[in-house]
Amino acid sequence: MDFTVDYDVAVVGGGIAGAAAALQAARSGKKTVLIEKTVLLGGLATSGLVYIYLPLCDGCGHQVTCGISEELLRNSLSYGPGEIPPNWRHEKNAPERRRLMCRFSPASFMLSLEELLLGENVDIWYDTLVCGVELSGRRVSALIVENESGRGRIAVKSAVDASGTAVVFRRAGIPCLSADNYLTMWAIQYQADAAGGDFGDRITLSAVTTSSLDQETHLTASPELLERMYGKHSEAEYHDLITYRGMTGKSVSRFVRESHRIFLELCKTKYEQGKYGRKELYPLKLPLMPQFRKIYCVEGEYVLQSGENAKYFEDSVGLLADWRKAGPEYVWEVPFRTLYPKEKIGGVIAAGRCTAAQGDAWEITRVIPSAAMTGQVAGLAASMAVDAGKEVWELDVHQVQDRLRELGFPIHRRDAGI
Ligand SMILES: Cc1cc2nc3c(=O)[nH]c(=O)nc-3n(C[C@H](O)[C@H](O)[C@H](O)COP(=O)(O)OP(=O)(O)OC[C@H]3O[C@@H](n4cnc5c(N)ncnc54)[C@H](O)[C@@H]3O)c2cc1C
Structure with a gap:
């Protein structure tokens, strides 16, 4: 190894999920590194030229996704011309363009996102590829990276896989799911x-x-x-x-x-x-990333399935709207169990499009507001696990939910007035 460093929380991938996870981990007082293989933040949303921040509301006036997801939506407009439709709260069965959403300039969002993260003391490592992991027993204990300084080892107490391709899970030998x-x-x-x-x-x-x-x-x-x-x-x-x-x-x-x-x-x-x-x-x-919608997600303790919109989950950690359909019945609760692997290898949690979902459910979990939401949850849970000296699945999920409520999250559909 050419270098060795250590962090409390290492987030792999500087897309929207990774940015949200790193922001939350840093705000939770953790020494946080965000590792990105390109030289820009935002992932598919910006480098991939996908410039539509899909809705945080159900299209019938209820905001369902809050916290960093809303903060990033507003941040994306800091240096650009987009607008949030002013009357979104009064719309019934609103089409996409009249919901709580926006269109942003990709370059503006890259810059405002970087400014936000640096302001919160996230250490951003650009042009750095995570190419391997080290396991100690049955937990990820270090990430192996390569950049202009050579090949290095980042020892971590907790890692967040926000790579969009589940690279940490796969390198750790944890089963993953794929799609066409x-x-x-x-x-x-x-x-x-x-x-x-x-x-x-x-x-x-x-x-x-x-x-x-x-x-x-x-x-x-x-x-x-x-x-x-x-x-x-x-x-x-x-x-x-x-x-x-x-x-x-x-x-x-x-x-x-x-x-x-x-x-x-x-x-x-x-x-x-x-x-x-x-x-x-x-x-x-042209896009700087391959525009795959779904590559790999972790095979989670629970895998969210098609048709599970409107389903109550005791361990829900937040709500997601369906960007294609308006109506309270199309609001999804996201179980905490979709963020960690069924095969109990510790030290790593999923965020963004790496969270466990299949079929139509993956259409919901993979988009920008969802990436920010699960990213924030992953950053919080990783930090709580570090504090408690536990694996994320050993945390009391009610304590995670309480912390998320303090951060402004509706946890169950009824919390959003649905
Ligand atoms: C064609 C298309 C259209 C879409 N349209 C919309 C839309 O209109 N609105 C919407 O909300 N969503 C849309 N999406 C989906 C959405 O853009 C993404 O799914 C979402 O942005 C994913 O965020 P993420 O952070 O989970 O992953 P990504 O954006 O994939 O971020 C992962 C990051 O990790 C980095 N990375 C990967 N591997 C490594 C490694 N080994 N080491 C270091 N870094 C690594 C990548 O460079 C990237 O920056 C669209 C997707 C596609 C393909």
Whole structure:
């Protein structure tokens, strides 16, 4: 090893979940490091150009997600033009754009997030890859990292896996779950006649997704585009061609190459149609992360399942809204057990899209407000575990819930007036 350091809490991944976890751990008085392999904060939300902070409310006037999730939503607007719809509280069955949500400038959010974390004494390590873990008995005791200083060892009392890919769990040999992804490309482009979009005049988001999110087998990309990309095939064959799991280096590279190609093919199609030339329409910014929605999540003590919206969980640690549907019946309680592994290897807790969920439930837990919510819970629980000298599953969940209530969380649906 070229260096060895130690921290109370080490958070792996500087996405929204990691930022929230690090913020909460630092505020809980813990010596906290946030380790990020790129040189920017925000993960998919910013580097991935996903710029919509989805709703914290149920679309019928009830705010269900609070705490750092709301703080980050407001923080995302500090240096940018987005707005929270003013009348969200008075809307009944509000569509997405009239709920407690916002659209932010990715670059502004990267900067305001960094400012916030540094102000709370989070030690941010950029350009540092977590490439291994050390176990002492059945608990994670150190992270192995690589950066310009060489290969180092970060001894930790508690780690938070907010990597989006469950890298700490996997390196520790803890079972994880995966899911299918479909070819997607969200990028920012210049378009001479685009007026008044979220990024201002002439700068617009180009998005193509080859399947709908709630009907996994339904192709949403145009048949013309798919035929242009792959030649003529049946719908089932197209489905195979555009389905990915980001589980191997080869699959990730192919996904990225193909997402670039689909964007270029759209561009070329428009040039061929004659409406635009290369000066009227061109790519301006590509995502710096592969836009997989789901890669790996931990196989938790409990795995949240499709249809468990409106279900009461005794060990709930907070509420999440369904960003696709308005209504109190679409509010989910999140069990604490989804944050730690079924296989009892200690010293690590999940946050963000690494928390245990499957099917439709993963659609709820993976988005930005949810990442911030589970991130804050993970940062708090990791800190409480350090204080108590226990594993997170040995904590009294009622004490965790009490602390979260003090931090402004509704724990059960009834706490949010539902
Ligand atoms: C195409 C697309 C559209 C989406 N649209 C929306 C939307 O409109 N609104 C919304 O709310 N959500 C949307 N989402 C989902 C949402 O953006 C993400 O799921 C969410 O931001 C995930 O946050 P996270 O912190 O859990 O993970 P990530 O954002 O994946 O953050 C993980 C971080 O960990 C770092 N990391 C990974 N491995 C390592 C390692 N080994 N060492 C060090 N660092 C590491 C990464 O660089 C990254 O910064 C969309 C997702 C996609 C793919």
